[in-house]
Amino acid sequence: MVFSGCCGVGRVFGGPGRSGPGWGRVWVVWGGGCFTAGSGGFYVGGVRTVCVSLGERSYEIRVGSGLLARLGEWCRDLGVSRRCAVITDERVAGHYLGRVMGSLEGAGLEPVAVTVPAGEGSKRWQVVHRCHDALAAARLERRSLVVALGGGVVGDLAGFVAATYLRGVPFVQVPTTLLAQVDSSVGGKVGINLGAGKNLVGAFYQPRLVVADLDTLGTLPEREYRAGLAEVIKYGAIADGSFFGRLEGVMGGLLSRDAGVLEEVVARCCEIKAQVVSEDEVEGGRREILNFGHTIGHAWEAVAGYGRWLHGEAIAVGQVLEAELSCRVVGLAREVRDRLEGLLERAGLPTRVRWTGRRVERLLGAMRLDKKVRDGRIRFVLLRGLGCAEWGHVVEEGLVREVLGS
Numbered sequence: 001m002v003f004s005g006c007c008g009v010g011r012v013f014g015g016p017g018r019s020g021p022g023w024g025r026v027w028v029v030w031g032g033g034c035f036t037a038g039s040g041g042f043y044v045g046g047v048r049t050v051c052v053s054l055g056e057r058s059y060e061i062r063v064g065s066g067l068l069a070r071l072g073e074w075c076r077d078l079g080v081s082r083r084c085a086v087i088t089d090e091r092v093a094g095h096y097l098g099r100v101m102g103s104l105e106g107a108g109l110e111p112v113a114v115t116v117p118a119g120e121g122s123k124r125w126q127v128v129h130r131c132h133d134a135l136a137a138a139r140l141e142r143r144s145l146v147v148a149l150g151g152g153v154v155g156d157l158a159g160f161v162a163a164t165y166l167r168g169v170p171f172v173q174v175p176t177t178l179l180a181q182v183d184s185s186v187g188g189k190v191g192i193n194l195g196a197g198k199n200l201v202g203a204f205y206q207p208r209l210v211v212a213d214l215d216t217l218g219t220l221p222e223r224e225y226r227a228g229l230a231e232v233i234k235y236g237a238i239a240d241g242s243f244f245g246r247l248e249g250v251m252g253g254l255l256s257r258d259a260g261v262l263e264e265v266v267a268r269c270c271e272i273k274a275q276v277v278s279e280d281e282v283e284g285g286r287r288e289i290l291n292f293g294h295t296i297g298h299a300w301e302a303v304a305g306y307g308r309w310l311h312g313e314a315i316a317v318g319q320v321l322e323a324e325l326s327c328r329v330v331g332l333a334r335e336v337r338d339r340l341e342g343l344l345e346r347a348g349l350p351t352r353v354r355w356t357g358r359r360v361e362r363l364l365g366a367m368r369l370d371k372k373v374r375d376g377r378i379r380f381v382l383l384r385g386l387g388c389a390e391w392g393h394v395v396e397e398g399l400v401r402e403v404l405g406s
Contacts, residue, residue: 041267048263050270052186053278057206061186061274063267065259067213068099071147071174072107078208080170081143083110085135087158088149089118092176095219100149100174111147112138116157120306123157123192123199131161145170145208151177151224152184152311156199159190163205173207176216178228179312182235182269185210187277187287193306197369198298204282212270214262227312229254229347230293232265234319235272237340238289241387243268248339251346288372288391292381293319296404299366303359316349324403325395326382336386360404364397 041050041063050061062074075084084104088097093115104111114134116122135146146169148158155173162171173185191202217225232254236244247254253261273290280287297318301309320341326332341351355363364378372379372391378400380393 041271048267050267050274052206052274054206054281059207059209061210061212061270063181063212063214063263063270065214065263067211068096068174068215069103071100071172071211072103072105072109074209074211075104075145075147075172076107076109078145078170078172079143080145081141082108083112083138083140084145084147085112085114085138085140086147086149087114087116087131087154087161089116089122089151089154091118092150092154096149096176096216100147104147109145116154118153120153120193123153125192125201127157128161128164128192131157132165135161135165140165140169142166142169145172147172147174148185148207149174149176150180151175152180155180155185156190156202157192159188159205159207160192160202163190163203168205170208171205173210175210175212177220178217178225178266179231180228181212181214181217181266182228183231183273183290185212186270186273187290188281197302197366198306199371200369206281210270212266214259214266217257217262224310225257226255226348227310227316230312230316230319230344230349232269233340233343233347234290234292234315235269237319237323237383237386238292238381238389239272239276239387240268241385243272244339244343244386248343251343255347283371286391289381289389291372291391292383292389293317293322295367295370295372295378295380296321296363298370299363300353302366303362313350316344316347316351317353320344320351321403322380323383324406325380325400326384328399328403329393329395330382330384330390332383332385336383339386355404357405360401363404364401367400 041048048063052059086100097113101111114131116127146158146162148155148171155175159171162169175181175185188204188206190205191199194200236247250261276287293315297315300314323337323340327334327337344351367378377394380395381389381391382393384390
């Protein structure tokens, strides 16, 4: 069965405890602020804010510059115990751990630091166990907070540690990469990898707060920054054609890391994801559109070897190939496919890989382990048009093999 996410970008939700959806451009009031769908959130206390509406599990995403200084007071206001932990990696620690620890201590909290190796290799059981042991040694309690300070790997790992320690302790996401700020820190997907595939062990466990300090992008290596643009572009492709057009116009500002452009774009991406997650928290339906480009992209990450390709690089290739499938299966206009490939190329991302027949078969094998597989059949998110994605498409393996080998 195929499901359409078309026009879903106009669907917005109210504050905590309000679940009645409404289509079209409506006003939503929350915490003294208001916004219209597509505005990229609202301002509370001078900070651009986007809300994820999940009843009692609702939380805010705060986007802007200089936010690490306020992290401590925001964490304290969550009503958690004084003792807390900051999980980060060795690279991020050198830039921001001292600042975060100081902010938490200044708010009266008692943080301990847990540092893990940088890179995808930390998303494994052995590292989870070491983190659990560190939290136990620090005597963290049920109301103790875990702060995830880093990119997508740290966020996934720390969130999974929080979800499983003492059967669940609260955690806050402090993403320091573009990819994490617009995607992985929002929505509650946490987990680790297995040798057989990416994110095969995990949970849906929502953070209490997401703090996206744009200043942290200043130390992000160019390759990693560009990789994050793959997820930014994806949001326009699947949910908002006008936003896609806006990205075509401001790509120069994004590449130069213009603060004003970044705030607008990061907030809009978070708003789109928040709307989707508010409707479908555990990926039983429309949330699957967020996986556009990921069926092939995740398979390529596994086959190439984790760490050789950055996630965003693999997803860029996956988006182009899944757009090609969209042309052949649901009649996506070639012009749209070409615009998508062109924007990804302008962002400095790879869009094509030449695979041998043996490599194609390994890719298909990896795709059969994809979380969207049903009854052994690979399912894809396909584009009907720009900003209009459909999920649940079963595509014949012969056609997939042909597209992969083209």
